[in-house]
Structures are given as C-alpha cells and as structure tokens.
Amino acid sequence: MTIEELAGALELSLIVLGVVFLAVNLRVGRDIWRFxxxxxxxxxxxxxxxxxxxALNLAxxxxxxxxxxxxxxxxPRPAGSIFGEAMMFVYYGYLLPLSTRILRGLxxxxxxxxxxxxxxxxxxxxxxxxxxxxTLVLASRLRAFARTLTIPGTRLGEVRRMxxxxxxxxxxxxxxxxxxxxxxxxxxxxx
Numbered sequence: 001m002t003i004e005e006l007a008g009a010l011e012l013s014l015i016v017l018g019v020v021f022l023a024v025n026l027r028v029g030r031d032i033w034r035f036x037x038x039x040x041x042x043x044x045x046x047x048x049x050x051x052x053x054x055a056l057n058l059a060x061x062x063x064x065x066x067x068x069x070x071x072x073x074x075x076p077r078p079a080g081s082i083f084g085e086a087m088m089f090v091y092y093g094y095l096l097p098l099s100t101r102i103l104r105g106l107x108x109x110x111x112x113x114x115x116x117x118x119x120x121x122x123x124x125x126x127x128x129x130x131x132x133x134x135t136l137v138l139a140s141r142l143r144a145f146a147r148t149l150t151i152p153g154t155r156l157g158e159v160r161r162m163x164x165x166x167x168x169x170x171x172x173x174x175x176x177x178x179x180x181x182x183x184x185x186x187x188x189x190x191x
Contacts, residue, residue: 014084021087028095031102034117041108044158048104048114049150061092104149106162111138113147120171126163136163 051057068085071077104112110119113136124141128134129148134156136149151159166172 011078011080014081016084018080018084018087021084021091025087025090025095028091028099031116032095032098035102035112038107038109038112038117039103042103043106043108044155044162045103045105045107045112046152046155048100048102050100054100057092057096061089061094061096064089065093105155106159106166111136111147111149113138113149115147118147120166121173123172126172 064085068082068089071082071085102112104114107117110117111123112118118138118140122140122142123138125139127137127139129137134151134153136151136159137146138149139146163172
C-alpha cells in the first residue's frame with residue numbers, strides 16, 4: 001500500500017466518522033434543545049451524575065480542538081478529514097458537556113430519565129428496582145422498551161408522592177390500552 005492509498009483510506013475513514021458523529025450530534029442536540037424548552041416546567045429535578053470517564057472525554061475534546069486548529073491553520077488538509085475532526089470536536093468539546101447539565105426528574109409533561117424524556121401519556125407501567133440506589137423503571141405503552149431513572153435517596157419520597165398525584169390526575173394511565181383491566185385495585189398503589 002502506498003502513502004497516497006493510505007492517505008485516501010484515512011480521509012475516507014474520517015469522512016465516515018464525521019457522518020456518524022453528525023448523527024450523534026443531531027440526536028444529542030435535539031435532547032439539549034428539548035431540555036431547554038421544558039426546563040421552565042420542572043417540578044422535581046436533580047443533576048445527573050457525571051458519566052464515567054468524563055474527564056477523559058473532556059481531554060479528548062481539548063485534543064481535538066488543538067488538532068482542528070493545527071489542521072485548519074498550519075497544515076491544510078482535505079475538507080473531508082476536517083469535517084470528521086470538526087464533528088468529533090463538536091461532540092466532545094460542546095455537546096457532551098452540555099448534555100451532562102440536563103436535569104433528571106419530573107417535569108410538567110413527563111419524566112426525564114437517565115436515557116431521555118418520556119411523556120406521561122407514553123408511560124404504560126412503572127416499578128421500582130431496589131439496589132444500592134433506588135431506580136424507577138418506566139415501561140412504554142407504545143413500544144416494547146423501558147427507561148430507568150436513578151433517584152437520589154433524599155428525593156425518593158417526593159418522587160413517589162408526585163407520581164401518585166400524576167396517576168390520580170390521570171396523566172399516567174395504567175388501565176388504558178390493551179389488556180385485561182378488572183379495576184380491582186387502586187393504581188396509585190403501584191408507586
């Protein structure tokens with residue numbers, strides 16, 4: 001393999017990485033935008049814990065910023081490789097730190113879980129998973145998946161009370177949709 005072929009393969013891999021990171025950036029950016037739009041309706045929220053290897057991710061963002069600066073101003077390279085580096089820099093340098101500021105908890109129109117937002121109308125069931133931390137598991141009524149929300153011990157009682165209120169207001173409907181509903185119990189006791 002010649003140097004030119006190797007350089008072409010490297011440029012192609014950076015373009016592919018750029019496309020992948022563009023998709024990730026759009027998804028994370030959408031989550032940040034949705035949070036900014038909903039934050040005024042926060043009822044009971046708390047900061048998310050820092051993700052694992054957060055400092056390493058920030059260091060990667062700084063290194064990508066330096067590499068992008070060198071690539072653009074000192075050693076001109078093809079636009080495809082700059083695109084890939086720029087998309088990775090946007091993710092590690094900006095979007096990842098901003099996404100850690102999304103507050104988890106209960107909002108006026110839904111719950112912001114550890115993996116994203118779930119509207120109250122989309123919740124088909126909930127349960128608690130006990131362990132070293134209390135975790136609320138929310139099952140979707142629309143699709144076969146569940147989201148989890150890790151709850152700090154100091155907020156557990158408040159979360160339970162607010163979920164009971166939302167069930168009482170019929171914002172969360174367990175008895176709606178397919179299935180056998182005998183009406184033999186108060187669904188607020190599920191919380």
